[in-house]
Amino acid sequence: MTVPQPAKVGDRIKEIDTPALLLDLEVLERNIVRMQKLADAAGVALRPHAKSHKSADIALKQIAAGAVGLCAQKVSEAALLVANGVGDVLVSNQVVGARKIGQLASLATRARIGVCVDDPGNVEQIAQAARHFGGHIEMLVEVDVGMGRCGVDPADAPGLCQKIIATEGVGFGGLQAYNGRAQHVRSHADRGAAIEASATAVRRVLSDLEASGVACPRVTGAGTGTFEFEAASGLWNELQCGSYVFMDADYSRNLDERGTEIDTFGHSLFILAGVLSIAQPGRAVVDAGLKCLSVDSGLPVVSGLAGAVYAGASDEHGTLTTGDGNGPALGDQVRLIPGHCDPTVNLHDWYVGVRGDTVEAVWPVTARGAMF
Amino acid sequence: MTVPQPAKVGDRIKEIDTPALLLDLEVLERNIVRMQKLADAAGVALRPHAKSHKSADIALKQIAAGAVGLCAQKVSEAALLVANGVGDVLVSNQVVGARKIGQLASLATRARIGVCVDDPGNVEQIAQAARHFGGHIEMLVEVDVGMGRCGVDPADAPGLCQKIIATEGVGFGGLQAYNGRAQHVRSHADRGAAIEASATAVRRVLSDLEASGVACPRVTGAGTGTFEFEAASGLWNELQCGSYVFMDADYSRNLDERGTEIDTFGHSLFILAGVLSIAQPGRAVVDAGLKCLSVDSGLPVVSGLAGAVYAGASDEHGTLTTGDGNGPALGDQVRLIPGHCDPTVNLHDWYVGVRGDTVEAVWPVTARGAMF
Helix, strand or coil, rough: CCCCCCCCCEEEHHHHCCCCCEEEEHHHHHHHHHHHHHHHHHHHHHEEECCCCCCCHHHHHHHHHCCCCCECCCHHHHHHHHHHHCCCEEEEEEEEEHHHHHHHHHHHHCCCEEEECHHHHHHHHHHHHHHHHHHEEEEEEEEECCCCCCEHHHHHHHHHHHHHHHCEEEEEEEEECCHHHHCCCCHHHHHHHHHHHHHHHHHHHHHHHHHHHCCCCEEEEEECHHHHHHHHHHHEEECCHHHHHHHCHHHHHHHCCCCCEEECCCCCCEEEEEEECCCCEEEEEECCCCCCCCCCCCCEEEEEECCCCEEEEECCCEECCCCCCCCCCCCCCCEEECCCCCHHCCCEEEEEEEEEEEEEEEECCCCCCCCC | CCCCCCCCCCCCCCHHHEEEEEEEEHHHHHHHHHHHHHHHHHCCCCEEEEECCCCCHHHHHHHHHCCCCCEECHHHHHHHHHCCCCCCCEEECCCCHHHHHHHHHHCCCCCCEEEEECCCCHHHHHHHHHHHHHCCCEEEEEEECCCCCEEECHHHHHHHHHHHHCCEEEEEEEEECCCCCHCCCCHHHHHHHHHHHHHHHHHHHHHHHHHHCCCCCCCCCCCCHHHHHHHHCCCEEEEEEHHHHCCCCCHHHCCCCCCCCCCCCCEEEEEEEEEEEEECCCEEECCCCCCCCCCCCCCCCCEECCCEEEEEEECCCCEECHHHHHHCCCCCCEEEECCCCCHHCCCCCCEEEEEEEEEEEEECCCCHHHHH
16 A cells, blocks of 8 residues: 555646645646757756756656756656656766665666766775776766855865776766856856856866866866856756746745846746635635645745745645635645755655646656655 | 565664664653553543554554553544554544545444544534444544644534534544643743643533533543643543653653653664764765754754764754764764654655664554655
């Protein structure tokens, strides 16, 4: 006995069980096409990040639209993508430990696999596994370009690149240069300045590599908040944006050059919640709390119910303030735009894809819980 | 292909794949016995909340220790408990909509089932379904005793109780009186005052019911933060504590009468994380971020690694500051005490139960994702 599907194909929206992960397919498709066009126009490759959607169905749509492959953040996530038809995955993260490295090397016998490294011992271990399994692994050196998380200093990057080149069983794939911290900086100018600082770090590494006669095939990175800067830099030739397919509430608070909220991409992802208590005036309690939406980047935003505010989340409840009168009725459905899509999606087993008022698809969240 | 188990019975801790939900079975068992003894000594029933652990294995241990049944927060959660051997479940929440009400009524033909209500129309709908399925549902009137979420005002409770008594197919089970807001108030005196205010509300309802000649079989509520007050009140005769089995970092910040942190229960639940980057001095990045631990009640606390602080969470990473020298090595395991257990557990498919250095049990998180 497992968790049931919240809907079946052909259902009307009002028949969907709540809380459910609702996907507006028209907006999703528009977002996928728009990002691909922007990448094409800039002359850079698009390798969307599957950490946002964890869905083989969406990944295959991105590839059909022109993406060169996908990024994944975990080996188990990559394995589920490959098992479901994705042939090219870059694990944009470090893979450490014999068990995970073995899985990575095994995967590389069935698909084109890349991985990021920031440690020479880790290079050795992965190369050993690659030789053992007989597959080819492309290694990218992760450079800390201002995020303060993983990655070597720019000064240490060329040495690690040289080590990869000198190691049998793996290939040098280039640089991973992602500045996650810049993604949610609100002002356009400040985001641009942050990526310019990242670009300075990348330029330094490229120039050192060039001086040693090392060709760098790829500089990959960027996210939905900053990709226009990386795409225009002349340095990055691959973008890893993920959230653009959904656009969470937090990303849409970023401002464009004119200081208005960015609307390049539309909100395609919602939590469809149900009202379970209206016992108190001015308040409606919905069945969507911390176990079906992530509040780390702020509370969800109510969509399509004027005056209603999602004011507080507990484990299984969301409390809406609804002002005077005009609140929803018991059992009514309410759409919420998640504050942060990635960890919200990971709480669900199913996407309910709708077009107009009809459920067109029920997709599994392929890599839900794939944290290894 | 699904998410793999992080360990198998007989493994050593160092063989567990990370990140994993690690359960210290000895501490868990001690917590279960201790809470049962406290309830027994106070002469009140214990009906632990399964929303914390979502585990049939732990639920059955609680029943074996003397619990009268379990609470669940969702119908789908209750259904999974019943399917796995729990015979008595109170859904301590409102159940709204034909689909969910049908599931509840169907469940009541296979187990002893209770549910909370705060709306007269909802009473009608549930009773209709109960008559249709032929099972018996016990209804508890939820009273808002200071939480400001679901529940009727104390003044409106007696009328709703009378309505249940007059309705065929359901039985009047008493009052649900839970003050969730009081659970994490730090000062002992302030928690006591909050529950005294809740008790005043309960007393008013009981006195109104008595004046109408209505017997109230049960007053149920309380959580790990306040149960001593409800147990001593002479009003509550059933406790719904859940978190005591695990004790998250946030609960252990509550203070006792002497102003010291409460240590009635021990920490039994950890996230076992792995170090995936030590490229920068004074910093270690672990593989446990927002997708395997919930930060809504604060960041996790590092256990057993002196000087290390979990300073920031991103989706798949946790950044530890480790001070000068003595940081962990690449691949080392680090134990984290989750800030908030309930939504953390819900991110995982497996408990890895250890005794000493050995994996003794790998239990499914039975109701993981059961949000309907």
